[in-house]
Amino acid sequence: MEKIVVANRGEIAVRVIKTARKMGIKTVAVYSEVDRNAPHVKLADEAVCIGPPPSSESYLKGDVVIEVAKKLHADAIHPGYGFLSENAAFAEAVEKNGLIFIGPRPHAIRVMGSKLAAKEAVKKYNIPMVPGIDEAITDVEKAKQIAAEIGYPILIKASAGGGGKGMRVVESKEVLEEQMKRAISEATSAFGDGSVFIEKYVESPRHIEIQILADTQGNTVHLFERECSIQRRHQKVVEEAPSAILTPALREAMGQAAIKVAKACDYVGAGTVEFLLDEKNNFYFLEMNTRLQVEHPVTELITNLDLVEQQIKIANGESLAFSQEDLSIHGHALELRVYAEDPLNDFLPSVGTLEVYRPPSGEHIRVDDGFKEGMEIPIQYDPMLSKLITWGKTREEAIQLMIQAIQDFDVAGVQTTLPFGSFVFEHKAFRKGTFDTHFVKKYYTKKGDQQQVTAAAEVAAKVALHVHLQELKKLRLSK
Known part of the structure; x- marks a missing residue:
């Protein structure tokens, strides 16, 4: 594989391009007119405009993407997530045109793309279902x-x-x-x-998902779990790996169940099996996502594996270079999705220009983004600016680093979910691990958030007063 078309935009397009470059593979970015100056366009070796801003006229035009790949003599297409990533007809068309689809086979996408078909496929494997x-x-x-x-x-x-x-x-x-x-x-x-x-309806569930990898030789492994229970509008905002509550036995049981789900549809590539976990630690199969997940970085940080690299190797026909016994969890990782949304206004999109955009940096801090200072947030697409990820030897260490990283993340011009992130990581329910998918409904109100902001301001004022009094004391002693 020498050249890949990245059929996506934003941070995931940048993410795929960086790994391809590391592997010595050339990349082609496709973009809509509104994304002409986006980072993924500048980062790729080649770039082609494929249409107007609406995704239906650009990023969802599979035939145009395939035509670009053929014209520029690419070997493969990486769909990222969203857009064409779970479109079985597109995956089929890619293969029919003599190109490699960096993802699962069309059959697996079709089966797992329907929740009813997915339930039917996994029935014979005795996997618990709601x-x-x-x-x-x-x-x-x-x-x-x-x-x-x-x-x-x-x-x-x-x-x-x-x-x-x-x-x-x-x-x-x-x-x-x-x-x-x-x-x-x-x-x-x-x-x-x-x-x-x-x-x-499972009333107080936790949302736990298992990352799997499967090669074309029949080898399938799980890369442990991600906790994805902090959600708004049934969509994830905060993720972590591993979960704070899974025992080794429960982790292995869920991991093996995920492998069975993958085998039920002859899965190939990177995929995620999602489960609900009830108050008594009973788990139930929810669905399978037949693509890379937004939250894949937390798994990368605890396993020291590059999942995009694994996707490319598997698509190239290579077998997994490790077995289940070779894999173990190293430390703890957290991710906050930084959306251009107003958390105090029901997380509605916040449209505007990034007048200031300065992400934090430092050891064990990772920022995956697709924006730069001065760029406008297009109204046509998902409003995620970036993903802020931290790693620590312990969960507490990762949390403390995340809190500091959020404070150091400087954004102006639009509202973001950064203040919400601070609320979550400082909340006692999150720190104790005693939360579920109703966290936002239970705890996050405008009043609650303002109380936390006020409390933080009071602490800062007390610290400032203490420093001031100490300085006065030093002045008196020096006279």
């Missing part, structure tokens, strides 16, 4: 019957969904019909597929 129905449903009366059997609250989920779209929690039968209509409508609008299914 009680519910394994078929699409639109009949309200049948839905009421199923709900009565498994007990309220229930969760209505879009089969083709993700990111919280087409998802509704239903507390009673009185609101079931209305919530089903809303879920079907939202799923149809977001995915072009209104199929929904029903399962028991």
Whole structure:
């Protein structure tokens, strides 16, 4: 493999280009008109504009991306995450055009792209699943019957969904019909597929995912877990590895279950199997993401592996250079997704210009980003500016370094999730590891955040007063 087209933008495009360069592989960036001056465009060896700002007219134009790859004599296409990364038809078209798709085979993408098909595929492996129905449903009366059997609250989920779209929690039968209509409508609008299914709602879950790698020779390993329970609108904001609550036995059980899920769809490449963990530490299969995850850096830091490098090697036909027994956890890693959002206004996007953008640096601090100072935040795409990652020998050490790194992260011109990150990492529930996916709803309010800011200001004032009094004392003694 000598040249790769990176079919993405922002921090993940920069991330892939850096690893390819390290491996001696040339890169081609594709970009929309609004991204003409983006860092990934300047970093790549070659760059091609593929259309106007809307992703439907640029980054989602698979045929155009393939044409660029062929014209510039590239060997492969790396889709990153989002956009075309989980598009089975695109993966198929890449292969039909004699190119390498750096990701799983189309079959695996199709199976795991449907939550119902995924459940069906893993059934024979005896992997625990949340009680519910394994078929699409639109009949309200049948839905009421199923709900009565498994007990309220229930969760209505879009089969083709993700990111919280087409998802509704239903507390009673009185609101079931209305919530089903809303879920079907939202799923149809977001995915072009209104199929929904029903399962028991796990009330205080933790979101635990297992990273797997599988080569073309049949070798599959897991790279331990990531804790992804701090979420807003069912989307992750804070991730860590390893989880603060998994025992070695539970970690191994979940890891082996993830390997079985991968084998159920003949998986090849890097993928992530997601589970819900209830209050009694029972885990249930949720879904499989057939791509690189946004939060992959925390796994890299605790395993000392470059997951993009592994993806490229596997796509090139190489076998894994290590077995499960060779892998172990080193220290602890945390990640904060720095979004251009206003945490005190329901995390709504904050559009503007990065008047100041100065990320922190230092030992065990990593920043994956795709923006520079002076750039505008395009309204057409996901508002993530960067990912702030820290590593420590212990969880406490990683937390303290993260708190300091957030303080040193200087951004002006837009609101960001940095203050929210401070709130999370300083909160006693997070520090004790006693949190779940309802952290934001339970603890993060405008009042709560302001109280924390006020408390921090009071501490700073007391420190300043102490320093001032000490200086006065020194002056009196010197006279």
